[in-house]
Amino acid sequence: MNFSSNKTLIAIASSIVLASCGAPVIVSTPIENIDSIPLKNIDLTGSQLKNWGARDLVSDTIPGMSVDKAYNEIIKTRKGQTVIVGVIDSGVDIEHEDLRGVVWTNPKEIKSNGKDDDNNGYVDDIHGWNFLGDSEDENLEYVRIIKKLKPKYVGKTLASVAESDRDEYQQYIEAKAEFEKEYQEASGNKMQYEQILQQSKISHKAVSEALGKEDYSSQELLTLEAKTPEMQQHIAFLSQMFGFLDSGDTIPDFIKDLTEGVEHFTEQLNYNLNLDFDGRTPVGDNVDDITNTKYGDNKVMGPDPKKEGVLHGTHVAGIIAAERNNGKGMNGVAQNVKIMAIRAVPNGDEYDKDIALAIRYAVDNGAKVINTSFGKYYSTHPEWVREAIQYAASKDVLIVNAAGNEGIDLDQKPVYPNDQTDNTSEIANNFITIGALNYKYGSDLVADFSNYGKSNVDAFAPGVKIWSTAPNNSYKYLQGTSMASPAVAGVAALIRSYYPKLKASQVKQILMDSGLSTKATVNIGTDTPGISAFSELSKSGKMVNLYNALIMADKMSK
Numbered sequence: 283m284n285f286s287s288n289k290t291l292i293a294i295a296s297s298i299v300l301a302s303c304g305a306p307v308i309v310s311t312p313i314e315n316i317d318s319i320p321l322k323n324i325d326l327t328g329s330q331l332k333n334w335g336a337r338d339l340v341s342d343t344i345p346g347m348s349v350d351k352a353y354n355e356i357i358k359t360r361k362g363q364t365v366i367v368g369v370i371d372s373g374v375d376i377e378h379e380d381l382r383g384v385v386w387t388n389p390k391e392i393k394s395n396g397k398d399d400d401n402n403g404y405v406d407d408i409h410g411w412n413f414l415g416d417s418e419d420e421n422l423e424y425v426r427i428i429k430k431l432k433p434k435y436v437g438k439t440l441a442s443v444a445e446s447d448r449d450e451y452q453q454y455i456e457a458k459a460e461f462e463k464e465y466q467e468a469s470g471n472k473m474q475y476e477q478i479l480q481q482s483k484i485s486h487k488a489v490s491e492a493l494g495k496e497d498y499s500s501q502e503l504l505t506l507e508a509k510t511p512e513m514q515q516h517i518a519f520l521s522q523m524f525g526f527l528d529s530g531d532t533i534p535d536f537i538k539d540l541t542e543g544v545e546h547f548t549e550q551l552n553y554n555l556n557l558d559f560d561g562r563t564p565v566g567d568n569v570d571d572i573t574n575t576k577y578g579d580n581k582v583m584g585p586d587p588k589k590e591g592v593l594h595g596t597h598v599a600g601i602i603a604a605e606r607n608n609g610k611g612m613n614g615v616a617q618n619v620k621i622m623a624i625r626a627v628p629n630g631d632e633y634d635k636d637i638a639l640a641i642r643y644a645v646d647n648g649a650k651v652i653n654t655s656f657g658k659y660y661s662t663h664p665e666w667v668r669e670a671i672q673y674a675a676s677k678d679v680l681i682v683n684a685a686g687n688e689g690i691d692l693d694q695k696p697v698y699p700n701d702q703t704d705n706t707s708e709i710a711n712n713f714i715t716i717g718a719l720n721y722k723y724g725s726d727l728v729a730d731f732s733n734y735g736k737s738n739v740d741a742f743a744p745g746v747k748i749w750s751t752a753p754n755n756s757y758k759y760l761q762g763t764s765m766a767s768p769a770v771a772g773v774a775a776l777i778r779s780y781y782p783k784l785k786a787s788q789v790k791q792i793l794m795d796s797g798l799s800t801k802a803t804v805n806i807g808t809d810t811p812g813i814s815a816f817s818e819l820s821k822s823g824k825m826v827n828l829y830n831a832l833i834m835a836d837k838m839s840k
Contacts, residue, residue, distance in 0.1 A: 381605070420632075500524040637666075638667045651680050680786040714741070741794050
């Protein structure tokens with residue numbers, strides 16, 4: 283399941299009744315004492331919002347990663363080594379104007395000759411591999427568990443189950459309970475969205491005709507004279523809707539978001555939560571056999587010519603490495619990067635087998651950083667993924683992972699993939715999990731959807747309203763820990779580019795130790811909101827910062 287967040291829309295539904303060798307020595311001073319920085323109490327401008335993750339907390343009072351400051355004051359014209367970053371995701375639009383120049387090409391493979399030239403087990407894997415074949419939609423893992431175990435346990439009680447089967451039976455019961463809760467929630471949300479959408483369209487049509495414009499502001503709405511009770515209701519309704527919009531957004535933007543919300547919940551009911559749907563048939567493998575590896579193809583943009591299914595992976599790839607300073611779209615965090623596209627995350631929950639093989643593929647084909655912006659709360663073969671993480675560690679590859687978007691404490695409820703077998707002991711030192719920051723410095727610093735955990739989340743990075751590449755040469759805002767993770771993957775790639783002698787474990791240490799902290803108390807969670815000291819929400823208690831990371835990397839490399 284991709285970890286981009288639709289928590290904004292959920293809130294609406296619930297709130298409405300209806301260094302290379304020879305490089306010069308860095309003498310810059312790390313950023314410190316940020317608690318003395320005044321809070322920013324004005325809205326960000328459009329240009330500030332589009333690149334807020336690159337901004338500097340000290341000079342801009344925006345909790346970005348000081349990317350621009352690092353390029354201007356540290357990197358400057360320094361040359362670094364090329365670093366391959368594996369993006370395990372829904373697929374990547376490798377034809378995008380801002381990405382095609384940074385796409386990895388397998389130097390040992392001859393294009394379109396139908397042969398496995400490099401003998402790596404994958405035919406014509408020119409830019410990566412597609413472990414999903416023609417499959418796009420999938421069940422959630424607990425739905426697959428129900429389907430698999432129902433014939434064995436339907437009608438059974440714990441007392442009637444053999445002792446050796448009780449753990450499996452308990453998993454079946456928990457999956458059933460989760461399914462019933464989520465199905466009811468998705469059905470209710472879909473109905474609510476449809477009602478709000480319908481009323482929004484009716485009210486917007488009436489108001490836009492009266493005002494003579496589509497993109498009216500909330501102030502313009504309130505100046506409209508209500509000559510009828512119906513118009514009075516339209517104004518009151520839309521005025522309430524404006525309360526859910528970010529600064530600068532309009533009712534047409536709101537209607538677009540609602541439409542996407544209806545589509546989201548419809549897809550959940552049709553595919554993710556549909557006990558009668560089988561999304562794996564087009565792939566043709568045995569998902570419970572890790573040795574069955576001869577499946578998939580080289581279509582890293584997926585089977586859809588419209589590329590709608592690769593939005594998430596394309597957005598992630600842009601955050602990491604969209605071409606910098608080419609006059610197009612946006613700047614990725616890292617230069618000197620080649621993106622290896624690995625399609626293994628469907629619209630639904632990923633299979634452990636695909637993820638384990640995808641990690642091994644990235645490692646074996648030269649990736650030094652891997653981004654994993656996905657996750658799930660049930661896993662049938664977690665040991666396969668953990669073994670792949672350990673394999674990556676043995677080959678000095680860093681994995682940057684998204685924490686998840688349910689606003690929960692991962693020390694209490696694990697998410698997969700993870701690097702811990704008992705929720706405390708790490709199996710490897712090359713796996714870093716990232717939570718999401720908001721652009722508002724203060725009590726709302728942590729994104730309300732972001733998972734957290736003093737033991738199971740390592741650090742935080744920008745993840746709210748992130749502007750990046752989207753399919754077919756377009757650009758879009760998305761949010762989630764899915765967006766925070768690639769921001770950190772970009773920082774990791776730059777460290778590995780300029781300081782290639784540093785090990786993956788050292789890069790992880792730098793990312794955590796060099797970040798910025800704050801003594802502030804922040805809001806956390808959505809379903810059961812609370813407050814916490816920011817320092818207690820992750821192992822490092824810090825926000826990843828490129829400027830400081832490069833300074834520490836320089837010292838550590840000596």
